[in-house]
Amino acid sequence: MSDTQLLIVGGGPVGLSAALLASQHGIPCMLVEKFPQPFAHPKARGVRDRGMELFRFFGLEKEIRAQATHTPKHGFVYCDSLSGEEFGRTPPGPEDTTLGPVGSCRIPQDSLERILRERVAAAPGVEAHFGTTVHSLTQEGNQVRALLEPTNGGDQHAVTAQYVIACDGAASPLRAALDIPMEGETVGYWQSVYWHGDISDVMGDRSAIQFLTAAEDGGFVTVAPVDGHTRWLTFRMRSKDSGHPGLLTETQAQGLIEAAVGRPCRAEIMSAATYAVEARVAARYRAGSVFLAGDAAHVFPPTGGFGLNTGVQDAHNLVWKIALVLKGVAPRELLDTYESERRPVAQSNAQWSKENAQRFDAVWERIITKAPAGDPIERQRAHLAAIERDLAFRYTEGALAGGTETVDEANPFSAAVGRRAPHLWLGSPGERSLLDLLDGRFTLLYGLVGDPWQEAAASIGTHLHLPLHALRVPSAACDVDPAEFDRLYGISPGGAVLVRPDGHVAWMHGDAQPGDHTTLLAEALRRTLAGEGL
Structure with missing residues (x-):
């Protein structure tokens, strides 16, 4: 049995940020994460302005920028394929350097996690356990007892904590154990393949956040730069009505990539994933001494890039409040304000991200029928011009x-x-x-x-x-x-x-x-x- 003031479950960007904040506020904490290494399949591919401001406070701005992959000239490029006819472009959101000290940054999530893990390893007061899961969690009075278990086998270990932050992802076992439902809807499914390859001959001097090619069987197949050179993600959107489509086989993935590129392509397929695209927010953010943060509290369609960024802001809102309560400066009632402040932000971001996803349908219909696609593409400016949502909520x-x-x-x-x-x-x-x-x-x-x-x-x-x-x-x-x-x-x-x-x-x-x-x-x-x- 060991004791800690704060137990953080989940070592993605949100959990790692919470641990760094705890260290800055002088809270002894323990972080547990089931994966020994960062998940290699890239998820988020960028940090917005407010997220970069928070990483600046950790002293990580320069290190993150040093690993930034590329600065796209365009937001979205719509085309038959990368080597085919182009139908239009959506410009990237404007970067207003007068509003903040840092601006946004394009960095893959796996690279960001490695930077954060290194900083957590050196942070005073943080005890990090990677390759560890929470087997069970119970609350007694104002204390939480968790049973930890190494993922590769070994003895279980009991920990007591005064507070727990669950940052354990969209499928959050802790949220399920607390019987907290998610409210919202499933938008569809994305089949995703992460691959390496040289497609410079069809890219030319174009650079974009995402290239969207119109698949005739519905929706878009994308080529999304991870580093802008040799690392790519290809997505295919599937309707929610057809049910979970499963993982792409290597043959299917290769065919999808070649259809999007528009020519035979030597693609080294690194990994594949399929996930539900959802706009859902937890009905409650707190159960006793346990709080939900990040994807455990809210999941958005990736059309907008607010998932990781909203989650890091969750941690920034919560940890200082826990610190003041632990130090006896503030009453426990202060912790109720975490939900009243952050949940409306998540609901707004979920709705906005869902509307972004739905606008893609109108663009696809115009392109596949060869009709002028100007108006739907013009409306997609709202997808990328989100500085007010990011900094002025x-x-x-x-x-x-x-x-x-x-x-x-x-x-x-x-x-x-x-x-x-x-x-x-x-x-x-x-x-x-x-x-x-x-x-x-x-x-x-x-x-x-x-x-x-x-x-x-x-x-x-x-x-x-x-x-x-x-x-x-x-x-x-x-x-x-x-x-x-x-x-x-x-x-x-x-x-x-x-x-x-x-x-x-x-x-x-x-x-x-x-x-x-x-x-x-x-x-x-x-x-x-x-x-x-x-």
Whole structure:
């Protein structure tokens, strides 16, 4: 029998991120993952802007970019085959470098997992067990008892934990054991084959997120670059009405690849997989001391690239709350805000991803009948132009305290209670971001004549044993452009903005009366930590 404060089940990007966050917050944790090595069949092929911001906080941005595979010039290319007639292109989503410090990055999931595994192995306070499964899990009072078992045989080992985060995937055995249903629908099935081969003669100078070739028996057969050179994924979409189609045989996979490429092709087939394409969200995110995160909590069609990214944000939302509860700073009720904040985001992303998948049907019908396909292709811009969904989503209830400042509704990237705090460069653009000062602790940003907020923050932080950092803006420590700060944050010179450890705004307030600063800030923190919402 061994004890840990936090048990993380599942060592994909979400579980690994949760372990790194636990280490940063000083929570001893244990991570268990059934696969000894990352799954070789690539799943996600990119990290969106907010996901890259979170990996930046782990100090991994440069390492991830060093393994980035390619920067596609186009979003989708529609054609008979790679060597056949082309019908149209959907441009990639615009990269607005003013909205964040990092932008997105094209990296295969298996490569990302290797980077995260290496960092977890060196993280203080993390005990990682790869090649290990959870045989059973029971809850008694405020403790969870798990029985661990090596996948290659060996003795079982019991662990007790105060909290468990289940990041064990779409088929989540822990979710099933907790009897938590998934709500939503199956969209279809994707048969997928991962292969290596040289098709540079038909690619030419084209590069895209995905090439979609119209199969006459229905739907698209894709060629999706993994590295843009020799590693590829080919998918075939199958209707949900026909049932699970099973795995492609090697002969079927070879035929599918050659049909998509449009000529005989020497393809080295690495692996095949078939999975249900679903838009489903768990009915509950919490059962006692066990929380669902990532694919265990929500599964989306891959048409949009929000699965991995939403899951990493789940961990970023949850772990700081667990840390404050374990340290006695916040009540257990704070943990209820994880579901009230994250579940609506998952529901919205599931619906959006499903609509993206359905638009492909209209494009296919136009192409296969040789009709002009311009309008459906034009509508697919919405599939890739998702920066607002990624960076400007807003929590409307949860660990929030409201405020008195007027929100600029015309600018979804401006500060508002529940939104991610806006990015601004510190000093020279391209080096440090205001976001770098906010991650991992409560931060109070206050205006030029708001020095009493500094005194209030110091007093309350000491009283609550809460890491509470106060920054005057602008100042030597926070040398942002004053005009840009005013445009995006909009607080008065005597006002203040309280930002949570996950970078979301909890409270905004205008000028306070003399003597009010401590009272107002204490009440804002009380409401935030108790999870009373707006």
